[in-house]
Amino acid sequence: MANKYVTDEARKQIGKTSEPRTYEVERGAIRRFAEAIEDRNPLFNSERDARQTRYGSMIAPPTFCRSMGSPIPDIKLDMPTFRGLDGGSDWEYFVPIRPGDRITVQSKLVDLRESDGRLGPMVFTTVETTYTNQFGEVCVVQRSTGIRY
Amino acid sequence: MAKQIYFEDVQVGTEIGPLEKNPTTQQLVRYAGASGDFYQIHYDKDFAMGNNLPGVILHGALKNAFLGHLMTDFAGELGWLRKLGVQYRGMDQPGTKVVARGKVSKKYTDGGYNLVDCEIWLENAKGEKTTPGSATVMLPSRVAVSEKLR
Numbered sequence: 001m002a003n004k005y006v007t008d009e010a011r012k013q014i015g016k017t018s019e020p021r022t023y024e025v026e027r028g029a030i031r032r033f034a035e036a037i038e039d040r041n042p043l044f045n046s047e048r049d050a051r052q053t054r055y056g057s058m059i060a061p062p063t064f065c066r067s068m069g070s071p072i073p074d075i076k077l078d079m080p081t082f083r084g085l086d087g088g089s090d091w092e093y094f095v096p097i098r099p100g101d102r103i104t105v106q107s108k109l110v111d112l113r114e115s116d117g118r119l120g121p122m123v124f125t126t127v128e129t130t131y132t133n134q135f136g137e138v139c140v141v142q143r144s145t146g147i148r149y
Numbered sequence: 150m151a152k153q154i155y156f157e158d159v160q161v162g163t164e165i166g167p168l169e170k171n172p173t174t175q176q177l178v179r180y181a182g183a184s185g186d187f188y189q190i191h192y193d194k195d196f197a198m199g200n201n202l203p204g205v206i207l208h209g210a211l212k213n214a215f216l217g218h219l220m221t222d223f224a225g226e227l228g229w230l231r232k233l234g235v236q237y238r239g240m241d242q243p244g245t246k247v248v249a250r251g252k253v254s255k256k257y258t259d260g261g262y263n264l265v266d267c268e269i270w271l272e273n274a275k276g277e278k279t280t281p282g283s284a285t286v287m288l289p290s291r292v293a294v295s296e297k298l299r
């Protein structure tokens with residue numbers, strides 16, 4: 001059966017990227033994030049304690065990138081109204097993110113598909129977001145699945 | 150810093166956690182502020198109920214953060230969380246505990262790194278897995294401590 005929303009034309013948007021955006025990592029923002037998730041790991045909370053570790057400074061907890069407000073590529077679908085759900089994320093970590101880093105965030109639509117659910121057609125979007133530091137090192141890659149129905 | 154675990158200490162089946170969390174509406178507000186996710190279903194009960202929800206619900210990303218916490222505690226200072234995956238299958242509400250747990254599913258060496266793959270999940274007070282996931286962690290070896298880790 002032909003897809004209702006994810007047409008061949010719509011799938012041409014795969015590969016579309018967002019504008020890159022640069023975010024400056026503040027020590028206080030890392031600490032507030034760690035406090036909000038109630039993670040008392042000294043690496044995320046105390047510059048004094050973190051300096052005694054092999055990192056030599058505080059680092060950001062794994063999902064801190066969530067606070068950088070990653071831009072989403074503009075996906076055009078002929079859905080009059082829809083509800084959105086966060087389906088989940090897959091993260092890969094390469095280099096620690098530290099206070100003072102300038103992280104450039106860019107997202108790319110890597111998959112767009114449709115399937116029939118109980119509530120009618122459901123559209124699944126997979127967006128890959130890359131977080132790169134001021135030295136050009138890729139720190140984190142996140143793949144998120146969004147559901148529209 | 151918690152006690153460091155080494156590659157030699159881990160076998161397939163080794164349990165991770167449990168890490169118990171007791172999220173409150175206040176925590177959801179703090180998380181909204183810290184993450185910038187101000188979708189009202191996470192702190193405005195009327196809004197949530199107007200969207201056919203039983204009340205405010207936890208951010209999926211907060212549950213992701215709880216599983217991140219579980220894994221960075223497990224990896225310790227000398228380990229490194231290499232991959233983390235989560236799927237949001239069920240809703241969780243504040244005022245009731247959630248528990249993050251996991252177990253080692255594979256132990257191997259690749260490119261000189263000591264790696265363990267883990268099955269992880271968040272379960273509610275009834276023991277239902279609302280947020281299944283997976284993780285890969287690099288661990289130090291007692292023989293060559295962290296030489297190859299970043």
